[in-house]
Amino acid sequence: xxxxxxxxxxVLVVDDSTLMRRVxxxxxxxxxxxxxxxxxxxxKMAIRQVKSLxxxxxxxxxxxxxxxxxETLKEINKIRPTPTVMLSSLTKEGTDVTIQALELGxxxxxQKPDSRKFDLNAVEExxxxxxxxxxxxxxxxxxxxSQIQIQKKETPLIRTTQKISRVKTVVIGCSTGGxxxxxxxxxxxxxxxxxxxxxxxxxxxxxxEMLAQRLDKMSKITVKEAKDYDTLEAGQALLAPGNFHMxxxxxxxxxxxxxxxxxxxxxxxxxxxxxxxxxxxQDLISxxxxxxxxxxxxxxxxxxxxxxxxxxxxxxxxxxxxxPKQVIESGHVDKVLPLHDIVNGIIKAVYS
Numbered sequence: 001x002x003x004x005x006x007x008x009x010x011v012l013v014v015d016d017s018t019l020m021r022r023v024x025x026x027x028x029x030x031x032x033x034x035x036x037x038x039x040x041x042x043x044k045m046a047i048r049q050v051k052s053l054x055x056x057x058x059x060x061x062x063x064x065x066x067x068x069x070x071e072t073l074k075e076i077n078k079i080r081p082t083p084t085v086m087l088s089s090l091t092k093e094g095t096d097v098t099i100q101a102l103e104l105g106x107x108x109x110x111q112k113p114d115s116r117k118f119d120l121n122a123v124e125e126x127x128x129x130x131x132x133x134x135x136x137x138x139x140x141x142x143x144x145x146s147q148i149q150i151q152k153k154e155t156p157l158i159r160t161t162q163k164i165s166r167v168k169t170v171v172i173g174c175s176t177g178g179x180x181x182x183x184x185x186x187x188x189x190x191x192x193x194x195x196x197x198x199x200x201x202x203x204x205x206x207x208x209e210m211l212a213q214r215l216d217k218m219s220k221i222t223v224k225e226a227k228d229y230d231t232l233e234a235g236q237a238l239l240a241p242g243n244f245h246m247x248x249x250x251x252x253x254x255x256x257x258x259x260x261x262x263x264x265x266x267x268x269x270x271x272x273x274x275x276x277x278x279x280x281x282q283d284l285i286s287x288x289x290x291x292x293x294x295x296x297x298x299x300x301x302x303x304x305x306x307x308x309x310x311x312x313x314x315x316x317x318x319x320x321x322x323x324p325k326q327v328i329e330s331g332h333v334d335k336v337l338p339l340h341d342i343v344n345g346i347i348k349a350v351y352s
Contacts, residue, residue, distance in 0.1 A: 009033055009034050009057055009132070010035050010037040010053070010057075011028055011035065011036050011055055011058070011131060012037060012038050012039065012046070012053060012055035012058045012059070012082075013025055013028070013058075013059050014043070014046040014049075014058060014059065014060045014061055015041070015059075015061040015064070015087065016042055016061060016064045017061075020061070020112075021039050024087070025039065028131060030124075031128050031132075034128070034131060037055055038053050038055070042064055043064060043067025043075070044067060046058070046076070047072065047076065047079065050079065050080050050082060051079060055082060057082065057134045058076070058085070059084075059127075059131065060085070060086050060101075060106070061086075061087050062087060062088045062089060062094045062097045062109075063089055063093070063094055063097070068097060069086055069098075070101050073086075073104055077105060083134035084101075084105070084106045084107060085109060085110060085127070086102070086106050086108070087109070088109045088110070088111055088112065089112050092210075095206055095207055096214075098210075099179060099214055100214070102180065103180055103183045103214070104180075107133065107176060107177070108130045108176055110126055110130060111123065133176060133320065137320070167195060167283075168196075168283050168349070169195070169197075169248075169280045169283060169285070170195050170198070170285045171199075171284065171286050171287070172197065172198070172200070172289065173199075173201075173273065173291075173296045173299075174201050174288070174290055175202040175293060176319060176322075177289075177290035177318065177319025178201045178203075178290060178291060179201065179211060180290075181289045181290050181313070181339055182201065182289075183215070184340070185289075185339070185343055186218075186219050186223060187218045187220070188343045189219065189343060189346070190347070191220035191221055192235075193346075193350055194350060195234065195346070195350050196232045196233055196235070197221070197236065198232065198238055198240070198248065198254070198272055198276060199238070200239075200240045200246065200267050200268070200269045201239065202265050202295070203242050205243050206242065208225055208241050208242045209241065211239065212224050212239040213225075219237075221237055222235060222236045223237045223239065224239065226238040226239060226241060226246055226256065228254070228255065228256045229253050230254050231251070231252050231253050232248070232253070233252070238254055240256075240267035242267070244257065244258060244266065244267055245258070245266055245267050246267055246272045247272065248272065248275045248276040248279050249279075250279070262295065263293055263294055265295060269295045269299055270295055270297070270299040272299070273286055273300065273302065273303060274298065274299045277302045277305075277308055278302070278306065280308070282306070282308060284303055284308035284309070285309045285310070285311065286303045286309070287310075287313075287342060287346065288310070288323050288333075289339075290317075290323070290324065291320055291323035292320045292322040292323070293322050293326075294322070294323065296327055297330055300332045300333065301332050304332040309335075309349045309352070310327065310332060310333045311334065311335045311342060311345050311346070312327050312333045312336050312337075313338070313339055313342065314336050314339075317339035324336075
């Protein structure tokens, strides 16, 4: 038993910068549970190292010559899906590639510091924490996700021919693993479903805007990053911008605030859920997807108390079974569903 507890997490560091490889390695090696087992200076070398070293976790630079981070991740998914933390710049290209990498199964990402104020120590805690989280993910679950991407399976949807007199509001909350889950859900929502959507994904500024744009391009409904006083409408989803809480107010307008983080995050699902539940009561549907932590648990309690309906993702499909676990154990969830059944679960709830 002690051998399992003391087993170190073997990490492969992939970055074309000698300086960044050294700094990342030094930061990770400080932690007693982490061992940097090797490095790669480009994607092709990374693939060879994955085959030979079989790391538990990979840190992968987004922007590299020969093969960028996205291309490298695709190849790794084919040969040996491995929990991966992306290291992303704040450039538009870097942001876009990072979002695509998350959709393809990267566990999370860390923003590189501004080159003018080079201080990776500022992100040491975040980097170490995300590597530790990534190490908890079962490799077979990543393989299942990569197979879904390759096969592009679509779940048959319930026919949406029923008519109801009022629009329902759906609040979707997620964190680690969220972009992959959202990609499986949002594009399948019917455009004529009498519902409006609020999405809270734990993510920094600029990345939420890119995520909204990508979801919008692949979906039948409209998806946009929320702006202060935007009006929520049927067939539309508003995504909470990074570093802002999204509150639902009167006349279907959203208000963005920078009040203190909740559970250490901003935006927080709890803030959006509680405000929406008070406004829409029995016409609110909450959906809690994969993610680390407890965000959503307080909000779902308010939803239940005011007559709303709650869905949580089943452990079998969660990349991280944290947020759904907390709301399920609270006893306030009406339905627990695997990811591929959640769209139909939402449709049923809208028409109930």
